Amino acid sequence: MQQQVDIWRPALISGAIFGFIAGVPFVNLLNCLCCSLILGAGVMSSLMMVRASAGPLGYGRAALGGFVAGVVAAPASTVASSLFSILMGTNVKEQIEQSSRMMEQYLPDAGEASRVLASIPAIMITLMVTLILVVVFAPFGAIGGVIGRAIFERRTPASVPPPPLEPPT
Amino acid sequence: MRTARGRRLLVCVAVSTLALSWCALAASPPWLHHTGHDGAAMAVRLLFLPVCHQIDSRSLHVGGEPLAVCARCAGLYAGFLAGCLAGLWITARRATPPAFPPGRLVPLAALPLAAEWAMGHAGLIESTAWGRTATGLIFGCVVAFYFLPAIDEMCGEIIEAARRRAAPHGRSHAAAS
Numbered sequence: 001m002q003q004q005v006d007i008w009r010p011a012l013i014s015g016a017i018f019g020f021i022a023g024v025p026f027v028n029l030l031n032c033l034c035c036s037l038i039l040g041a042g043v044m045s046s047l048m049m050v051r052a053s054a055g056p057l058g059y060g061r062a063a064l065g066g067f068v069a070g071v072v073a074a075p076a077s078t079v080a081s082s083l084f085s086i087l088m089g090t091n092v093k094e095q096i097e098q099s100s101r102m103m104e105q106y107l108p109d110a111g112e113a114s115r116v117l118a119s120i121p122a123i124m125i126t127l128m129v130t131l132i133l134v135v136v137f138a139p140f141g142a143i144g145g146v147i148g149r150a151i152f153e154r155r156t157p158a159s160v161p162p163p164p165l166e167p168p169t
Numbered sequence: 170m171r172t173a174r175g176r177r178l179l180v181c182v183a184v185s186t187l188a189l190s191w192c193a194l195a196a197s198p199p200w201l202h203h204t205g206h207d208g209a210a211m212a213v214r215l216l217f218l219p220v221c222h223q224i225d226s227r228s229l230h231v232g233g234e235p236l237a238v239c240a241r242c243a244g245l246y247a248g249f250l251a252g253c254l255a256g257l258w259i260t261a262r263r264a265t266p267p268a269f270p271p272g273r274l275v276p277l278a279a280l281p282l283a284a285e286w287a288m289g290h291a292g293l294i295e296s297t298a299w300g301r302t303a304t305g306l307i308f309g310c311v312v313a314f315y316f317l318p319a320i321d322e323m324c325g326e327i328i329e330a331a332r333r334r335a336a337p338h339g340r341s342h343a344a345a346s
Contacts, residue, residue, distance in 0.1 A: 004326075022219075032222035034242050034305075059269060059315065060322025067323075077219075116208075133219060139187075140220070143312060146319045150272040 005057060007065040010048035014041045015072025015141070022073060023080025025088070035140045041073050042066030042144020047152050056155040059146055066145020067138050074133035078126060173325070177266055180321040181257040188250040188313075195246055199234035213237050229298055240298040241282070244305025251306070252313025266321070270314055278311035 018041035022031045031037040045065040050057045117125070194213055201210035214223065217237040228235035229243055236243055259267055282304040289296025 029222070031219060034245055035220040038220075058322055058326075059319035060324075060326050063316070063319040063323045064326070132216060136216070136220060142320075143316055146315045147275055147312065149319075150269075150275040150315055153272065 005049050005053040005061060007045075007049065007061065007068060010045045010052070011065045011068035012072055014044035014048065015069035016076045017041070018044065018069070019073030019076025019137075020080040023077040023082075023084065025081075025084050028077075028081070035137075038070055038073055038137045038140040039144035039147065041069040041137075042141040042146075043148035043151070045069040045141070046145045046148025050149065050152045057149055057153050059149055062145040062149035062153075063142045064145070066148070067142040069145070070137040070139065070141020071134055073141065074137045075130055077133060077137075078130045082126065173266070174260075174264060176324060176328075177260050177318075177321050178257075180324055181253065181260050181317055184317055184320055185250070185253040185257050188246070188253045192246045192250050195237045195243065196231070198237050199231040202234060203232060227298065227301070229302065239301070241286075241301040241305045244302035245309040246305075247302075248306035248309025248311075249313045249316075250309075252310040253317060255310075256313060256317040260317075266318060269318055270311075274311055275315065278308045282308050 018037050022028050022037045028037070042062075042065070045068075046057070046062040049062060049065050120128075195217060198210040198213050201207070201213065214237050217223065221238040221242045223235070223237065224239060225235050227239045227241075229240050230236075238246070256267075285294070285296060285300055285304045288294045289301075294300075
């Protein structure tokens with residue numbers, strides 16, 4: 001049976017890189033283009049797995065690697081945005097309050113919800129945001145993994161020669 | 170074979186249900202606002218904030234209010250849902266799993282989306298909400314036809330790995346039976 005290619009190293013590396021980028025101010029606007037950074041994490045994970053695999057990479061394996069990359073990207077994004085928030089002197093509560101104020105043009109009665117958010121400690125909001133990002137980023141990472149496999153894997157099972165038969169003992 | 174087919178159907182139903190829930194969530198803010206649930210509408214918009222710019226002028230509107238995502242994202246999600254439902258229908262009618270489409274179909278399906286985005290930003294064409302939705306629909310639908318069998322394959326690998334771990338002292342199930 002063909003040895004399965006490792007998913008952890010590609011997923012950790014690509015999830016950490018793209019997750020960190022997704023937390024950098026202004027650059028993270030790329031993620032607003034249909035979550036392209038997290039799709040990119042899955043694609044990069046698949047590319048690394050295709051290169052490391054002796055045989056054709058399966059779609060399931062690519063999806064799993066992308067899924068893990070998406071899970072890793074969520075805390076990486078939170079760490080990056082927290083670091084930059086400290087550097088720039090803002091915090092996650094202020095960012096959410098700013099977003100809430102922008103939404104009040106459509107939702108004039110959402111002030112109560114904004115006040116509830118403002119009363120939650122910043123660390124709890126950060127943890128909640130990370131958890132939500134894990135749930136959102138994981139499937140996007142899996143989709144990115146599938147897209148990456150479709151684009152980068154050119155080998156077919158027929159193009160890979162079968163292993164030589166073992167001589168009878 | 171029957172077990173594998175059952176797993177394929179279950180995967181298709183589960184992914185389609187999740188896709189439907191995601192699309193319904195994205196479309197819910199106008200309805201939530203009109204029914205007086207402004208807090209819930211705001212929570213849904215905040216949920217989609219990490220994955221979409223939510224610019225009003227680039228979003229589809231229902232009852233004068235924008236959805237939680239832009240027109241392109243709405244098309245992507247709706248296309249993905251349509252692809253999942255089509256995949257479910259195909260899987261229900263077949264005894265054997267459908268083959269993966271050729272890999273080059275993915276960049277081909279992304280071409281209209283990328284071209285519309287690039288030409289719209291360059292001012293070569295007037296980028297309309299329905300144009301963005303349509304190009305997103307195409308790509309989302311095509312991706313679903315890869316994603317469904319990929320998740321089925323992934324579930325099969327996870328189940329197989331769990332069975333190997335559960336088999337006592339490395340005995341295979343074939344040998345045991």
